[in-house]
Amino acid sequence: MNSGIEKPMELNPATQFKQLYDQEYLSVYRSIRAVVLDAAAAEDLTQETFVRAYRARHRYIPTAPPGAWLRRIGINLAISHLRRQKLARFLPARLYVAPDRRDYDRAEARDVVGKAMAALSPKLRAAVVLHYYDDMTREEIAAVLGVPAGTVASRIAKAVAIMRKAMASDQESDTRRSSNEGALRGR
Amino acid sequence: MKVPYVEDKPTPGGIRTPSEVDVARMIRVEVESWTPRRGPDWTDILIRMAGTGPSPWVVYTTASAALIVILVAAYLVGSALQLGALATPPAQVHLR
Numbered sequence: 001m002n003s004g005i006e007k008p009m010e011l012n013p014a015t016q017f018k019q020l021y022d023q024e025y026l027s028v029y030r031s032i033r034a035v036v037l038d039a040a041a042a043e044d045l046t047q048e049t050f051v052r053a054y055r056a057r058h059r060y061i062p063t064a065p066p067g068a069w070l071r072r073i074g075i076n077l078a079i080s081h082l083r084r085q086k087l088a089r090f091l092p093a094r095l096y097v098a099p100d101r102r103d104y105d106r107a108e109a110r111d112v113v114g115k116a117m118a119a120l121s122p123k124l125r126a127a128v129v130l131h132y133y134d135d136m137t138r139e140e141i142a143a144v145l146g147v148p149a150g151t152v153a154s155r156i157a158k159a160v161a162i163m164r165k166a167m168a169s170d171q172e173s174d175t176r177r178s179s180n181e182g183a184l185r186g187r
Numbered sequence: 188m189k190v191p192y193v194e195d196k197p198t199p200g201g202i203r204t205p206s207e208v209d210v211a212r213m214i215r216v217e218v219e220s221w222t223p224r225r226g227p228d229w230t231d232i233l234i235r236m237a238g239t240g241p242s243p244w245v246v247y248t249t250a251s252a253a254l255i256v257i258l259v260a261a262y263l264v265g266s267a268l269q270l271g272a273l274a275t276p277p278a279q280v281h282l283r
Contacts, residue, residue: 026222033218043224047232048235050232051232051236054232117214129214132211132214
């Protein structure tokens with residue numbers, strides 16, 4: 001968390017990269033999970049992110065913190081993963097194996113925030129998690145996502161509006177359900 | 188006498204709509220509750236790094252370049268040896 005305060009570091013030695021892996025693993029995992037909303041896929045993509053980062057370590061310019069660079073790789077990987085899944089739905093049934101979403105569905109049923117996040121597009125989710133969880137500024141998010149800062153601001157505003165609406169309607173339906181149950185019990 | 192309840196500071200979007208601060212806090216709490224089942228696995232990283240071949244774009248680029256070389260070579264050989272459709276067509280001579 002708080003990748004904004006890290007100091008840039010050289011990634012060349014494997015030991016230093018291992019240190020970076022231990023340090024950043026959890027926050028990279030969470031950022032990816034916010035995009036894919038799937039625990040198992042997020043774990044796999046996190047590992048893949050570090051493999052790709054290690055391979056591309058020579059291309060890393062230490063002007064930005066390594067955490068932001070890792071998130072950029074991870075979020076791009078997550079969005080490509082979702083795009084591939086979307087395309088795979090057009091494949092014949094035998095070639096397409098639907099992802100096991102039971103774990104997420106359980107979580108989704110458990111909380112309001114999960115449901116509200118699921119209502120967002122992956123790009124909006126990425127902006128939201130980088131802003132509210134990683135505490136990144138709009139400029140930092142813009143650098144991670146490769147979009148202008150204005151786009152980031154509008155994505156965050158849009159995401160919050162959608163989430164607020166989703167949470168309100170969810171609470172409303174919960175209240176309606178409980179009052180119906182109460183009425184049934186009263187009969 | 189019963190006085191109907193009137194909200195003095197109505198929340199934009201309705202009473203049940205959480206504020207932006209609430210949404211931010213809830214997102215943070217939700218995301219912080221996400222913990223990976225396996226956790227960091229450096230050995231898996233090493234296995235992945237050792238077991239992977241060239242990246243797909245390298246394979247596709249090499250295959251495309253090889254295909255172009257084969258097609259150009261076939262064309263050159265075919266026209267040099269005058270094979271098949273690449274041979275010079277026979278001249279149509281009409282004698283009366």
